[in-house]
Amino acid sequence: MPKYNTKQRALLMDFLTARADQEFTAREIAEALKPQGISLSAVYRNLADLEEDGLLTRRTRQKSRENQYRYVGGSSCAEALHLSCKVCGKTIHMSGQETEFFVKTIAANDRFFLDRHETVLYGTCRNCRKKAGEDER
Amino acid sequence: MPKYNTKQRALLMDFLTARADQEFTAREIAEALKPQGISLSAVYRNLADLEEDGLLTRRTRQKSRENQYRYVGGSSCAEALHLSCKVCGKTIHMSGQETEFFVKTIAANDRFFLDRHETVLYGTCRNCRKKAGEDER
DNA sequence: CTAGTTGCAAAGAGTTTGCATGGCG
DNA sequence: CGCCATGCAAACTCTTTGCAACTAG
Numbered sequence: 659m660p661k662y663n664t665k666q667r668a669l670l671m672d673f674l675t676a677r678a679d680q681e682f683t684a685r686e687i688a689e690a691l692k693p694q695g696i697s698l699s700a701v702y703r704n705l706a707d708l709e710e711d712g713l714l715t716r717r718t719r720q721k722s723r724e725n726q727y728r729y730v731g732g733s734s735c736a737e738a739l740h741l742s743c744k745v746c747g748k749t750i751h752m753s754g755q756e757t758e759f760f761v762k763t764i765a766a767n768d769r770f771f772l773d774r775h776e777t778v779l780y781g782t783c784r785n786c787r788k789k790a791g792e793d794e795r
Numbered sequence: 796m797p798k799y800n801t802k803q804r805a806l807l808m809d810f811l812t813a814r815a816d817q818e819f820t821a822r823e824i825a826e827a828l829k830p831q832g833i834s835l836s837a838v839y840r841n842l843a844d845l846e847e848d849g850l851l852t853r854r855t856r857q858k859s860r861e862n863q864y865r866y867v868g869g870s871s872c873a874e875a876l877h878l879s880c881k882v883c884g885k886t887i888h889m890s891g892q893e894t895e896f897f898v899k900t901i902a903a904n905d906r907f908f909l910d911r912h913e914t915v916l917y918g919t920c921r922n923c924r925k926k927a928g929e930d931e932r
Numbered sequence: 933c934t935a936g937t938t939g940c941a942a943a944g945a946g947t948t949t950g951c952a953t954g955g956c957g
Numbered sequence: 958c959g960c961c962a963t964g965c966a967a968a969c970t971c972t973t974t975g976c977a978a979c980t981a982g
Contacts, residue, residue: 662936662981684972697939702972704937709857718855718862720846723947723971725855741907750905760897768887769921770878776917784906799956799961821947834964839947841962860946860972 659707666696670704674729679740679749681717681726712775730775740778745786796844803833807841811851811866816877816886818854818863849912867912877915882923 660667669691684705688698705727708714713731718724728749730740738751739760752760761772797804806828821842825835842864845851850868855861865886867877875888876897889897898909 660936664937664981666938699940699973700938706973716855716857718853720853723969725971741901741905741909743907744910744913750907752901752905756900756904763893764878764889764916764918767893768878768889770880770887770916770918771920771924772878772916772918773881776881777915779901779907779909779916780913781901781907781909783908787908797962801956801962803963836948836965837963843948860944862946 659710660704666700667704669694669696670701674708675732678729678732678735679742679751681728681747683724683726685724687727715776715778717778728778735775737774739772739774741783742778742780743783743786744780745782745789748783750783796847797841803837804841806831806833807838811845812869815866815869815872816888818865818879818884820861820863822861824864852913852915854915865915872912874911876909876911878920879915879917880920880923881917882919882926885920887920 670687673687673691684698684701687705688696688701691701705714708729708731709716709727711731713729715728715730716725717728719726734751737754737757739757741750741752742748743750757774761774764770764772807824810824810828821835821838824842825833825838828838842851845866845868846853846864848868850866852865852867853862854865856863871888874891874894876894878887878889879885880887894911898911901907901909
């Protein structure tokens with residue numbers, strides 16, 4: 659969708675690809691990059707382009723008004739499904755093989771064709787589960 | 796979280812449980828129920844309570860400013876994973892058996908513990924895929 | 933040069949909240 | 958009766974947009 663390569667877009671892409679799979683608000687990105695020269699509206703406009711191209715996932719967290727943006731266009735993201743820990747926010751990439759198997763199984767059993775880019779599976783990662791276990795139960 | 800059983804909460808619960816797994820905006824719900832006596836703010840407040848209890852999923856669609864709310868607290872939703880068609884919006888429940896298998900596989904392979912309530916898998920259902928195929932390719 | 937992109941500030945819109953009123957228990 | 962929930966409207970704040978200035982090609 660974009661036609662020119664601007665400094666601002668390069669800044670944003672560098673930021674996002676260096677932190678693929680982490681969630682940020684538009685404000686956070688803008689604040690981090692403002693010293694290097696990008697405005698909040700440029701961030702929004704470029705994020706919108708990326709989202710339209712399916713390279714970006716957006717979600718709203720509970721109790722929050724701001725959207726969380728997550729870049730999922732990296733090469734290591736291309737085939738894998740994303741597992742996102744609700745506690746620490748980290749993302750795990752499911753292995754390509756496992757993903758392949760899931761996608762095929764769902765297509766066969768449910769006649770449903772998964773969009774790997776748009777799908778994020780939420781839950782708790784090993785570490786956070788361990789911690790929760792120590793605290794509560 | 797709620798302490799009293801009000802007419803408004805009953806209205807909202809009836810609406811949502813009768814349409815489990817469909818997505819609505821707060822405005823849509825309020826408009827549908829307004830004749831029966833509920834205000835937009837009551838809708839928001841009750842939705843917030845439900846979300847906090849994990850009975851409700853929220854997401855923002857591309858190019859839209861409004862949040863989509865989806866009730867996932869029904870009994871048939873308890874065990875199943877949700878497959879949501881991006882085209883027609885319908886939800887398919889993955890079978891309990893298949894879900895169980897997936898959850899266990901992911902726990903074993905990735906050390907990741909899926910939250911079935913919070914996870915929605917996006918893609919295209921059989922019908923919509925067929926249609927898309929006829930149109931384009 | 934020409935068209936796309938940026939910045940700024942103002943507009944826009946969904947969501948939240950304060951406060952008085954009404955209803956559940 | 959006391960406390961919670963509702964309604965209304967005002968307040969909030971994130972996001973979008975208009976427009977002039979600036980660049981990339």
